[in-house]
Amino acid sequence: MMQPDEPGPLGTHWDGRGCHFAVFSAHADALELCLFDAAGKHEVARYRLPDCTDGVWHGYLPGARPGQLYGYRAYGPYEPEAGHRFNPHKLLLDPYARQIAGELRWHDALHGYRVGSPKADLSFDRRDSAAYMPKAMISGDHFDWGGDHPPRVPWSETVIYEAHVRGFTRRRNEILEHDRGTFGALGTQPVIDYLRDLGITAIELLPIHFFARDRRLLDLGLTNYWGYNTLGFFAPDPAYLSDGTIGQVKWAVQRLHAAGIEVLLDVVYNHSCEGSELGPTLSFRGLDNASYYRLHPDQPRHCINDTGCGNTLDFSHPRVIQMVMDSLRWWVTEYHVDGFRFDLGVTLGREPGGFDPGAGFFDALLQDPVLSRVKLISEPWDIGPGGYQVGNHPAGMAEWNGVYRDDVRRYWRGDEGLRGALAARLQGSADLFDHHRRRPWASVNFITAHDGYTLEDWVSYEQKHNDANGEDNRDGADDNNSRNWGVEGPTDDPAILALRDRAKFNMLATLLTSHGTPMLLAGDEFGHTQNGNNNAYCQDNEISWLDWSKLEGERGRRLHDFVRKLLKLREQWLLLRGVRFMHGQGTEEIGLPDLMWFDELGQRLHSGDWDNPVARLLGVRRVQPRGDRVEIAMLLFNADSAEHEFVLPPPVPAFRVLFDTADPLGDERPVAGDRYALAAGCMALLGAQVDRQTALQWGEAKVQDAPGNDP
Numbered sequence: 001m002m003q004p005d006e007p008g009p010l011g012t013h014w015d016g017r018g019c020h021f022a023v024f025s026a027h028a029d030a031l032e033l034c035l036f037d038a039a040g041k042h043e044v045a046r047y048r049l050p051d052c053t054d055g056v057w058h059g060y061l062p063g064a065r066p067g068q069l070y071g072y073r074a075y076g077p078y079e080p081e082a083g084h085r086f087n088p089h090k091l092l093l094d095p096y097a098r099q100i101a102g103e104l105r106w107h108d109a110l111h112g113y114r115v116g117s118p119k120a121d122l123s124f125d126r127r128d129s130a131a132y133m134p135k136a137m138i139s140g141d142h143f144d145w146g147g148d149h150p151p152r153v154p155w156s157e158t159v160i161y162e163a164h165v166r167g168f169t170r171r172r173n174e175i176l177e178h179d180r181g182t183f184g185a186l187g188t189q190p191v192i193d194y195l196r197d198l199g200i201t202a203i204e205l206l207p208i209h210f211f212a213r214d215r216r217l218l219d220l221g222l223t224n225y226w227g228y229n230t231l232g233f234f235a236p237d238p239a240y241l242s243d244g245t246i247g248q249v250k251w252a253v254q255r256l257h258a259a260g261i262e263v264l265l266d267v268v269y270n271h272s273c274e275g276s277e278l279g280p281t282l283s284f285r286g287l288d289n290a291s292y293y294r295l296h297p298d299q300p301r302h303c304i305n306d307t308g309c310g311n312t313l314d315f316s317h318p319r320v321i322q323m324v325m326d327s328l329r330w331w332v333t334e335y336h337v338d339g340f341r342f343d344l345g346v347t348l349g350r351e352p353g354g355f356d357p358g359a360g361f362f363d364a365l366l367q368d369p370v371l372s373r374v375k376l377i378s379e380p381w382d383i384g385p386g387g388y389q390v391g392n393h394p395a396g397m398a399e400w401n402g403v404y405r406d407d408v409r410r411y412w413r414g415d416e417g418l419r420g421a422l423a424a425r426l427q428g429s430a431d432l433f434d435h436h437r438r439r440p441w442a443s444v445n446f447i448t449a450h451d452g453y454t455l456e457d458w459v460s461y462e463q464k465h466n467d468a469n470g471e472d473n474r475d476g477a478d479d480n481n482s483r484n485w486g487v488e489g490p491t492d493d494p495a496i497l498a499l500r501d502r503a504k505f506n507m508l509a510t511l512l513t514s515h516g517t518p519m520l521l522a523g524d525e526f527g528h529t530q531n532g533n534n535n536a537y538c539q540d541n542e543i544s545w546l547d548w549s550k551l552e553g554e555r556g557r558r559l560h561d562f563v564r565k566l567l568k569l570r571e572q573w574l575l576l577r578g579v580r581f582m583h584g585q586g587t588e589e590i591g592l593p594d595l596m597w598f599d600e601l602g603q604r605l606h607s608g609d610w611d612n613p614v615a616r617l618l619g620v621r622r623v624q625p626r627g628d629r630v631e632i633a634m635l636l637f638n639a640d641s642a643e644h645e646f647v648l649p650p651p652v653p654a655f656r657v658l659f660d661t662a663d664p665l666g667d668e669r670p671v672a673g674d675r676y677a678l679a680a681g682c683m684a685l686l687g688a689q690v691d692r693q694t695a696l697q698w699g700e701a702k703v704q705d706a707p708g709n710d711p
Helices: 165-169 189-198 213-219 248-260 284-292 318-333 360-367 400-413 419-426 494-513 546-551 553-570 607-611 694-699
Strands: 011-016 019-023 030-038 043-048 050-055 056-062 067-073 135-137 160-163 203-207 210-213 230-236 260-267 338-341 375-378 399-400 443-445 515-520 593-600 617-626 628-640 644-648 656-660 675-678 682-691
Touching: 019 284, 030 056, 067 284, 160 165, 189 248, 189 553, 230 318, 248 260, 260 318, 260 375, 284 318, 318 360, 318 617, 400 419, 400 443, 400 494, 419 494, 419 607, 419 617, 494 515, 494 553, 494 682, 494 694, 553 656, 617 644, 617 694, 628 675, 628 694, 675 682
Parallel strands: 160 203, 160 515, 203 260, 260 338, 338 375, 375 399, 399 443, 443 515
Antiparallel strands: 011 019, 019 056, 030 043, 030 067, 050 056, 067 135, 210 230, 593 617, 617 628, 628 682, 644 675, 656 682
16 A cells, blocks of 8 residues: 655655655546556556645555556546546556656557547547556666766857767667667767767757657558657657667767767657647646646637647646756756757747747746756747747757758859848858847757758759658658759769769858857768658658768768868867857957958948849958967858859958868868959858967058948
């Protein structure tokens, strides 16, 4: 029999002689704890939780030990039209489960209502779902961290590499086959050496939380590969554990930390895998549907769907905020992760009146003594009203900059009227982020991500090719701002291949010389392709798994080596990173303005110049003091179809060509005179360092910022 105990903390906590259980439900009449045998097939005991305090049901079970499998049953009103969906015939997963055993086996019994009946979700299903449910496990895992310390890489030095645990290593032949596609591979020396050699400082992993594989996809012979369908917010998915232990995640994190590489997790707190009101009853819906989910005020039978996934977690409810905060803190303190990327982050800031950068969750997050010290990145949109909020998140958070992706793609595709937009993106998107004393790092710049084309596909396809997804090519974005340079898909034409390669060099060079935080999509650095599939969320196969053999080909190796070169330059040159926003202002230290925009004639750009629709040439001069020296960098852009000679505006120090995408792996060389010829469809970086005295003498010329020079 269970004994009375304190109401917190939530979840299970073993003390060496028994276990404390606590679970939240504001509207339940009673909760039962169900224990299962080691295989999770047979219920061996059932106990009524003895107490409820402030909506937390709690009790203590002597003799319960780590490894014990359990679940809950909740008793209460089944009144869908009032938002309540209690059904004690449905076994419920503990929202705080830190280990989960077994898989979700789809069956109609998982639904609280009778599937297929008239007014389906108003009916009541009495079949027991336990046989089809995964089970929570009392966790007693211990891991010796051995003095592990987070790298704490400064934001201004951070380079993010977005990768999928499975797809990243599934085809790495030098790794034991048993470990490929798991954390057992992620922590191996070949993987770590590759990331370090490339210049990566943080790996951002697509969701690793325990997630449900969609029934519809499984029926089609597919699966939810990306994992944006969370069921357990405190537990890693067993599919990524080659040895079956959660300690393998910690081992990989420890190994990456020792190499100076941070680990960021893509987390999905905006919705759960239970879907709409017609979805299954697996955890939150059965425990307290009206508390966990946002329901239509006038029709609480229905979920509000601001996420496009059927339901929306209610971040105006303090217990939802508490659960998410506890989950995040658990991953930092127990797994030592270094930060999070919040999927559909606008949902997390939704109050009853809409998105609010001062929402309760953001306030809680940014004042937390643990979480406020890690990297926090929002995907600043969802599909609800007012759902596009790039630049509008609170100070202290970074944001995926979708405007950056679109503007840079359109510029290098050859669209008109993009010179001003490109200029803004190069300088950390100050038009979006330079407020509330934010820094350029708040803009997470990317040209590709898991959702959409790879870089190779961006230069190869103008139409999506998602036929393998089983939706008649209806899924995925229709407008990708892409260009195939004359042929849709693969080609052997050397001229087209040369154009495509140059476009990739330009895109990557733009990304890695822009102020802000760059994010690379894994595989883009050697030409991974998904054959035109821009929504490969359900492709757990060679469409998504990185093809490492491309590194053995000339095109893949050249691209890889250019990315490595760019990242070394970014590390060496402060001007390529951007610690603060630049606005073309002179300083007493150097006299010269920190930023200047010019055309191919070396003339400053003025307000009217930014509006020229056919202007595809742009020059940028950045100036930055660094110790006893002053760095000067010139970025030259030519998206035109002809070669152009740029006149370099004075003063002209002894510049060197750091790279030119016409010859991306060429050696550095001096620039002769004050002119530079830039081939069609190319960009170049020129750099120089002078002593401060020389810079001050130049400043005596009283070079002042021109009105309208800052886009």
